[in-house]
Amino acid sequence: MSESTTEKTLTIETPEGAFTVRVILDDLGEIYPGMVRYTVEVLYGTKPVYTYAINSYEVPPGSLFDTRKVAEIVFSRLAHDVASRPKTYTRPRVFTRPLPGRGTYDVVILQGSPRRFGNSARAASWCDDEAVRAGLSSRVFFLQEMDIRPCIGCYTCYNYGYCPIEDDMPWIIQTIESASIIVVCTPVYTNTVPADLKVVMDRCQWLHARQKVLGKEVRAQGLLIAVAGRRGKEPFVCVTSVVEAFMKNLGIRPAGSVLVGDLDRARDIRKIEGVESEIRSALRALFEPRAER
Numbered sequence: 001m002s003e004s005t006t007e008k009t010l011t012i013e014t015p016e017g018a019f020t021v022r023v024i025l026d027d028l029g030e031i032y033p034g035m036v037r038y039t040v041e042v043l044y045g046t047k048p049v050y051t052y053a054i055n056s057y058e059v060p061p062g063s064l065f066d067t068r069k070v071a072e073i074v075f076s077r078l079a080h081d082v083a084s085r086p087k088t089y090t091r092p093r094v095f096t097r098p099l100p101g102r103g104t105y106d107v108v109i110l111q112g113s114p115r116r117f118g119n120s121a122r123a124a125s126w127c128d129d130e131a132v133r134a135g136l137s138s139r140v141f142f143l144q145e146m147d148i149r150p151c152i153g154c155y156t157c158y159n160y161g162y163c164p165i166e167d168d169m170p171w172i173i174q175t176i177e178s179a180s181i182i183v184v185c186t187p188v189y190t191n192t193v194p195a196d197l198k199v200v201m202d203r204c205q206w207l208h209a210r211q212k213v214l215g216k217e218v219r220a221q222g223l224l225i226a227v228a229g230r231r232g233k234e235p236f237v238c239v240t241s242v243v244e245a246f247m248k249n250l251g252i253r254p255a256g257s258v259l260v261g262d263l264d265r266a267r268d269i270r271k272i273e274g275v276e277s278e279i280r281s282a283l284r285a286l287f288e289p290r291a292e293r
């Protein structure tokens with residue numbers, strides 16, 4: 001996955017036994033151009049007991065420090081700390097938070113409209129119903145009702161494969177990672193997706209990092225259902241491209257879309273003839289090729 005070299009090693013003899021402090025450099029240029037990661041590790045004997053990592057994308061252009069310098073400072077501070085209080089380092093200290101152990105579904109539906117009883121929500125309920133009828137487990141996420149904060153671009157997910165922001169996002173990450181179908185139901189807002197859905201898409205960068213750092217894979221197919229006030233194809237140009245970029249970034253295979261316009265006039269998606277069956281059969285079409293996955 002990446003090229004690893006040990007840059008620096010120091011052995012420290014203490015009354016508790018021998019420790020090693022080392023700096024490992026990973027070339028992550030395959031993930032992003034020029035990306036490197038320094039990992040400073042403390043080993044008690046051969047067992048890793050403490051890990052600190054920093055990557056070059058964490059450091060914004062206007063920053064006063066650079067990645068290598070930080071790794072060097074951490075290395076010398078850790079070397080000093082291990083020598084002065086070795087007992088603290090005889091047990092592993094783990095700082096990563098696991099994803100929730102429960103809550104996996106075959107079909108995950110991201111409902112992006114703030115209107116609980118609007119057109120996207122209706123489309124989501126048809127998909128949910130269709131999945132359940134086929135004997136699959138399904139979950140609709142009403143994103144606007146969840147506590148999900150915007151990505152802060154810290155890039156620390158590329159160090160350990162987890163995001164430091166504490167909110168409801170781990171739940172979504174867990175379900176997308178284990179689902180076989182992801183449905184995005186969204187209205188068109190100013191030619192693109194509503195802000196809450198965009199926030200979730202950005203935070204899914206974490207999933208991208210999990211794939212690159214931990215080798216986890218998303219193996220789902222993706223379906224887009226978008227609704228717009230105006231008629232014609234034009235309102236969907238940007239939405240389609242945004243949702244496709246989101247899916248492809250995570251390894252979700254875009255496998256269809258249903259685009260429903262003219263809702264400023266129709267108001268209610270149920271009044272547009274044939275749409276319900278079009279949405280249901282678009283989802284059903286994804287059930288059959290499951291053997292391919």
Ligand SMILES: Cc1cc2nc3c(=O)[nH]c(=O)nc-3n(C[C@H](O)[C@H](O)[C@H](O)COP(=O)(O)O)c2cc1C
Nearest residue numbers: 113118119120187188189190191228229230235263
């Ligand atoms: C803030 C906002 C921005 C919108 N922008 C667009 C737009 O750019 N193009 C369009 O065709 N419709 C636009 N619409 C109309 C919605 O896409 C339409 O009302 C849709 O049916 C709402 O979906 P919902 O019922 O799932 O909430 C906008 C609506 C709102 C509230």
